[in-house]
Amino acid sequence: MTDGPAPVLAAELIRWSWVGDHLDDIRGYLVQHIELTGLALLLGLLLSFPLALAAVQWPRLYGPILGFTGVLFTIPSLALFILLIPFTGLQIQTALIGLTIYTLLILVRNIVEGLRGVDPDVREAAQAMGYTRARQLFQVELPLALPVIIAGVRIATVTTIGLVTVTALIGWGGLGRLFIDGFTLNFTTPIVVGIVLSALLAFAADLLLVGLQYRLTPWARSGGG
Amino acid sequence: MGGDAVNVVNEVIAWLTDPAQWSGPDGIPVRTLQHLYYSLLATAIAGAIALPIGVYIGHTGRGALIAVNLTNLGRAIPSLGIIILMFTLVGFGLVPVLVALIALAVPPIVTNSYIGVRSVDRDVRDAAEGMGMRGRQVLWQVELPVATPLIMAGIRTSAVQVVATATLAAYVGLGGLGRYLIDGLSQRDLPQVVGGAILVAVLSLLTELVLGRVQTLVVPRGLAGQGADAAVRAKVEKAA
Amino acid sequence: MRRIRLGGAAVAACLALVLAACGGGNDALEGGSSQSGGSTVTVGSTNFSEQLILAEMYAAVLKKAGVKVDTRLNLGSREVVFPALEKGDIDLLPEYNGSVLSFLDPKATQTTTEEVNTALSPLLDAKALVALDASPAEDKDDWAVTKKTADKYGLAKISDLKGKAHELVVGGPPELKTRPAGLPGLKKVYGIEDFKEFKALDAGGPLTTSALNKGDIDVGRVFTTQGAIDEFGWVLLQEDKPLEPAQNIVPIGRKDAMTDQVKQALNAISAKITTEELTKLNKLVDVDKQDPEKVANDWLTQQGLL
Numbered sequence: 001m002t003d004g005p006a007p008v009l010a011a012e013l014i015r016w017s018w019v020g021d022h023l024d025d026i027r028g029y030l031v032q033h034i035e036l037t038g039l040a041l042l043l044g045l046l047l048s049f050p051l052a053l054a055a056v057q058w059p060r061l062y063g064p065i066l067g068f069t070g071v072l073f074t075i076p077s078l079a080l081f082i083l084l085i086p087f088t089g090l091q092i093q094t095a096l097i098g099l100t101i102y103t104l105l106i107l108v109r110n111i112v113e114g115l116r117g118v119d120p121d122v123r124e125a126a127q128a129m130g131y132t133r134a135r136q137l138f139q140v141e142l143p144l145a146l147p148v149i150i151a152g153v154r155i156a157t158v159t160t161i162g163l164v165t166v167t168a169l170i171g172w173g174g175l176g177r178l179f180i181d182g183f184t185l186n187f188t189t190p191i192v193v194g195i196v197l198s199a200l201l202a203f204a205a206d207l208l209l210v211g212l213q214y215r216l217t218p219w220a221r222s223g224g225g
Numbered sequence: 226m227g228g229d230a231v232n233v234v235n236e237v238i239a240w241l242t243d244p245a246q247w248s249g250p251d252g253i254p255v256r257t258l259q260h261l262y263y264s265l266l267a268t269a270i271a272g273a274i275a276l277p278i279g280v281y282i283g284h285t286g287r288g289a290l291i292a293v294n295l296t297n298l299g300r301a302i303p304s305l306g307i308i309i310l311m312f313t314l315v316g317f318g319l320v321p322v323l324v325a326l327i328a329l330a331v332p333p334i335v336t337n338s339y340i341g342v343r344s345v346d347r348d349v350r351d352a353a354e355g356m357g358m359r360g361r362q363v364l365w366q367v368e369l370p371v372a373t374p375l376i377m378a379g380i381r382t383s384a385v386q387v388v389a390t391a392t393l394a395a396y397v398g399l400g401g402l403g404r405y406l407i408d409g410l411s412q413r414d415l416p417q418v419v420g421g422a423i424l425v426a427v428l429s430l431l432t433e434l435v436l437g438r439v440q441t442l443v444v445p446r447g448l449a450g451q452g453a454d455a456a457v458r459a460k461v462e463k464a465a
Numbered sequence: 466m467r468r469i470r471l472g473g474a475a476v477a478a479c480l481a482l483v484l485a486a487c488g489g490g491n492d493a494l495e496g497g498s499s500q501s502g503g504s505t506v507t508v509g510s511t512n513f514s515e516q517l518i519l520a521e522m523y524a525a526v527l528k529k530a531g532v533k534v535d536t537r538l539n540l541g542s543r544e545v546v547f548p549a550l551e552k553g554d555i556d557l558l559p560e561y562n563g564s565v566l567s568f569l570d571p572k573a574t575q576t577t578t579e580e581v582n583t584a585l586s587p588l589l590d591a592k593a594l595v596a597l598d599a600s601p602a603e604d605k606d607d608w609a610v611t612k613k614t615a616d617k618y619g620l621a622k623i624s625d626l627k628g629k630a631h632e633l634v635v636g637g638p639p640e641l642k643t644r645p646a647g648l649p650g651l652k653k654v655y656g657i658e659d660f661k662e663f664k665a666l667d668a669g670g671p672l673t674t675s676a677l678n679k680g681d682i683d684v685g686r687v688f689t690t691q692g693a694i695d696e697f698g699w700v701l702l703q704e705d706k707p708l709e710p711a712q713n714i715v716p717i718g719r720k721d722a723m724t725d726q727v728k729q730a731l732n733a734i735s736a737k738i739t740t741e742e743l744t745k746l747n748k749l750v751d752v753d754k755q756d757p758e759k760v761a762n763d764w765l766t767q768q769g770l771l
Contacts, residue, residue, distance in 0.1 A: 021756070074385075074429035076392040079406050079422035086415070090540065090549040158300045165303040171540040171549065179309045180539055184512045186671055187754055188313050195306040202301030250662075316675040398636075398664060398672040408665055410544050411639035 015189045022190075026178070030197060033174025036164045037205075039096055041157060044103030051104070052111035053137075062112060069105035077102065077163055081170045095167040102163055103156040110152025114145030143217075150213040154206055161202045165194070175201070236416040241423070251404075253424065259400035260428065263391045267323055268384045271330030276376065279338025283372070284364050292339035299332025304390050312397050322394040329390055330383035337379025341372025374444045381436040389429045392421075402428065505533040506722050509555030511546050512539055513670065514750040514757060515604060515690060515743065519559035521761035523716060526730040526770055542668075543568060551592050556722035557731075562599055563710030564606075565589075565717060567644055574645050578711040595720050597728055599713035600735035602743050604690040606646065606669075606709055608702045614683050615700040622703035626684070627657050635660040636676050637686025638668035647686075650708045660684070690744040692751035714738065737768050 019026070055062040080098045088094040118141045126140045142149075165176030173180065178194030181187070240246060246253050282292045304325045311321035345368050353367045392403030405421025408414070506527055510520035520538050527534045537555055540546045547568060549555050562581045566573045569588045575581045582599060589596055610620055618629045626633070630651075641647035642663060651657040664681070666672035669688035677685040678697055687694065687701070694701060716731045746764060749755045765771040 015754075018754070071426060071430070074389055074426040075422050076389060076403070076406065076425050078392060078396075078403075079418055079425070082406065082410050082418055083415075083422070085545060085548060089552040090537075090545070090554045154297065155300065158297055162301055162303050165305050168305070169541055170545055171537070176303065176305060177539060179303070179306045180512060182313060183309045183671055184514065184539075185751065185754060186313055186674070188310060191306060191310045191313060195303060195310060198303050198306065199298075199301050203298065206297060206301075312671070312675070316679050317672060317681050318679070398666040398676060404665065408639040410542070411665075412643060413544055 013188050014192050015187075018187075018189045019193060026193060026197070029173075029175050029177050029194075030201070032172070033161070033164050033176075033198070033201065036092075036095060036099065036167070036172065036174055037157065037160050040099035040103055040160050040164075041153070043096065043100040044107050044156060044160075045153070047100065048104050048107035048111060052108050052115065055108070055112050056115045066105075066109060069108055072101055073105045077166050078169060081167060085170060090171040092172065094170055095164075095172040098167070099160055099163055103160055106156040106159065107149075107152050110155075111145070111149050114148030114152075115141055117148060118144045146217050147213060150209060150216070154209045154213075157205045157209060158202045161198060161205065165198060174198075233415060233419065237419045237423070240416040240420045246420075256400055256402050256404055257424070257428065260388070260391050260394075260402045260425075263319075263322055263326065263394050263399075263401055264384065264388045264432075267326035267391075268330050268380065268387050270323070271327045271383060271387075272334055272380060274327070275331040275334035275379075276338055279335040279376075279379075280342050280364070280369070280372070282335075283339040283342025284360075284368060286343075289339070289343075292335055295332040296336040299329070302328050304329055304393060305396075308393050308397055317398060319399065321397055322391070322399060325393060326387050326391060330387050333382040333386070334376070334379040337375045337382070338372065341375030341379075342368045344375065345371045374440060377436070377440040377443050381433065381440060384436055385429050385433045388432045389425065392425055505535050506557055506718075506727060507535045507537055507555045508557045509536075509540055509546055509549060510538040510559060511543055512541060513688075514692075515688070515747050516559055517757035518743075518746050518750060518761050519714065521758045522734055522765055523557060523559060523731055525762055525765055526734060527727060529771055530726055530730040532724075532727060532730070550594065550717070550719065553719065557716060557718040557727075560596075560715055560717045561604060561712040562596065562715050563646075563712040565596075565715075566710060567646065571640075571643065572645065573710070576707050576710050578713055581711050581713075589717065593720050594717055595723055597716045597718065597723065598732040598735045599715040600738050602714045602735075602738045602740045603712050604688050604714065604740070604743065605712045607687055607689050607704065609677065609685050609687040609694060609699040610683060610702065611677060611680075612698050612700055620700065620702060622705045623651070624655050624657075624705050625702070626651070627655060630657050630660045633660055633683040634662045634664060634681070635684045635686075636664040636666045636673055636682035639665040641665075641686055646709050654706050654708045690740060690747050692744070692748035695744075695748065696752055714743070733770055734765075737770065 051065055055065050077098060080101065081094060084094045084097055088097065122140060122144065123136065126136045131140065164172075164174045165179065167173045168176030168180050175194045175198045178190040178197075182189065182191035182194070249255070279292060282288045307328055308321045308325040311324045315321065342364075349367060349371070350363065353363050358366065391401050392406055394401040395403030395407040402421055402425045405417050405424070409417030409419075409421060508520050508524045508527070510516040517538055520536065524534045524536050540549065540555075543564070546555070546558065547565075550558050562578070562585055563575075566575065566581050566585045566588070570584070573584060575584050578599060582596070585596060608623060608626075610618075614620065614633075618633075619625060620629070635641075635648070637647070642665075643649070645653075648660070648663065652659075664676065666676055666682075666685075668686065669691055673682070673685045673687065674693050674697075676682045677699070685699075687699070689701065693699070714735065716735065718727070742764070746760050749760045750757050762771065
């Protein structure tokens with residue numbers, strides 16, 4: 001026999017019987033994936049708002065904040081997760097901290113751009129009407145900035161769904177675990193299932209957010225946007 | 226804890242400045258060249274695939290919905306999954322890495338090329354047609370030159386992402402700067418992991434800067450002073 | 466104004482959903498037993514089929530003995546998983562005494578089972594860990610070549626590599642370059658010269674398998690119980706000088722989680738499992754793609770341990 005393995009499983013990309021037997025596992029991975037993504041986004045939003053507001057209030061901070069988060073973004077995600085292990089072990093914090101950091105850049109940038117994009121006339125009108133700074137922010141500027149902010153949330157969501165798979169290398173991973181299973185077993189089925197499901201998840205999340213944007217910004221509907 | 230951190234920083238600096246790191250088949254220069262090789266090859270092939278598609282969609286207007294949303298959907302492709310799948314199918318070698326990186330690089334180039342070609346002002350196109358230019362001439366003499374800055378922006382976005390993700394090559398046994406991450410993890414050599422991460426970050430930033438420069442150089446002279454840049458940029462932001 | 470309230474309500478609802486999912490004792494997010502102080506034993510494993518089989522075995526007999534068990538399998542490489550054991554994210558790990566020794570002491574050179582166990586004990590003790598009974602079953606590290614290569618260069622034992630190594634490409638885990646039992650050992654103990662090239666791949670995993678089969682490496686570092694050896698007809702080079710440490714299967718656990726009940730259940734497995742049996746089980750998972758849990762349970766039932 002030749003010493004190369006025949007691509008035995010290439011002919012069989014998905015063994016449906018395996019899928020049927022492992023529906024519970026797959027469901028578990030999917031749930032973990034959604035939870036990791038949701039938590040990372042939530043934390044990212046909570047952290048990015050203060051940062052973004054600071055950047056808008058004190059424009060000189062914007063450059064450094066953008067620069068700092070920009071540099072963080074170029075750190076390969078695998079390295080970031082590996083570096084966190086000695087500190088937070090295999091607990092969920094390790095994955096979450098890494099994932100949240102990556103959402104920060106996208107969200108901070110979009111929130112700032114959104115707020116900055118508010119027509120200065122509108123802001124002046126609000127001031128003239130006697131709105132306090134806080135009221136101005138929450139009842140005028142944020143609603144108007146929503147489309148751009150949600151665009152950022154869309155990007156952050158889809159990116160995070162992809163990054164969650166990388167956390168499989170540190171004991172988490174959601175659907176990414178299917179990649180590891182397939183890798184060590186030399187078996188394409190779990191890998192294909194993992195790719196398809198995570199792509200579908202991202203697609204579904206994106207659609208949901210587009211829908212949310214549509215409902216929250218009726219004034220933008222008739223115009224361009 | 227604070228003492229620990231200072232220690233690690235010192236060790237990382239020691240690792241980066243150790244002359245042994247800068248020579249030999251495991252040295253930083255060789256690994257960087259490997260890394261750039263994978264990145265360049267993948268980006269070039271991706272460009273060869275994506276540019277014609279994006280330009281075609283922009284020129285004819287067919288398939289616009291896909292082109293506009295492709296970038297965001299492309300972000301959903303799990304590169305780790307693709308590389309593992311390809312490895313399981315074809316085994317050890319360069320192909321798994323290339324396929325994963327090309328899949329990553331194609332969407333932004335398609336979207337940006339599409340928007341670039343599309344962004345040609347109605348008036349300009351009408352004027353060109355009025356002067357007797359037919360389809361292909363409009364494409365080559367009007368649309369493409371106007372689209373060039375945006376196309377470059379797309380290539381730049383892709384290239385930076387590819388450079389940052391080419392660390393995956395080490396995961397399937399190849400070279401590149403990702404080796405420092407994988408080997409550092411295996412050998413429990415934290416300074417190596419940190420050093421590797423820094424090198425990748427620096428390379429990504431350099432790629433961003435260099436291609437940014439190329440982008441400004443590539444703006445056709447006629448457009449440079451007309452604020453077309455800003456209008457076109459606004460269009461991109463809206464669609465992204 | 467209404468928009469913000471709607472938006473706020475939406476966010477609050479999502480938050481509530483997420484928190485409810487977290488708090489509802491969801492398996493997906495729950496980690497180990499670090500909170501419960503030893504009443505639940507969390508069994509972990511690295512990525513390889515043998516590890517999965519052994520971990521499932523441990524989980525099954527512990528459950529039978531009435532111990533509450535949680536499994537966190539397929540977590541990653543030892544570099545990622547062993548620190549989790551040290552930290553308490555997992556309580557129990559199927560291990561190999563020689564590998565753990567060189568993991569904790571990269572300069573270790575002990576080779577016999579007794580020497581390895583003796584050296585390992587204090588190192589584990591220092592980390593509040595304990596090794597249970599070591600099984601006679603072993604999964605050693607060895608060098609493999611394809612039949613073609615063996616015939617071409619006349620390779621049957623490791624010392625046959627002398628004089629030929631400079632024509633051959635060797636592949637294995639990255640730490641092979643530095644570990645005493647790895648490349649330095651070949652030089653020191655066998656006098657084998659430098660290989661033509663060293664490719665850092667993985668430890669007995671899919672990368673090494675593929676590279677060996679495709680000819681990207683000529684000599685590969687493998688685990689002796691791998692199903693791939695038989696599957697592809699590789700030739701394992703005979704160890705004719707003492708270099709490799711013993712690699713007896715041994716459960717390693719946190720001291721506070723290893724109660725007498727736990728020890729008894731696990732030692733029963735270690736006493737019965739043999740190298741041949743383990744190789745057979747690996748084959749069922751690697752080649753036939755059977756489920757590690759099923760394979761483990763079937764074997765345990767056969768042996769009367771379940």
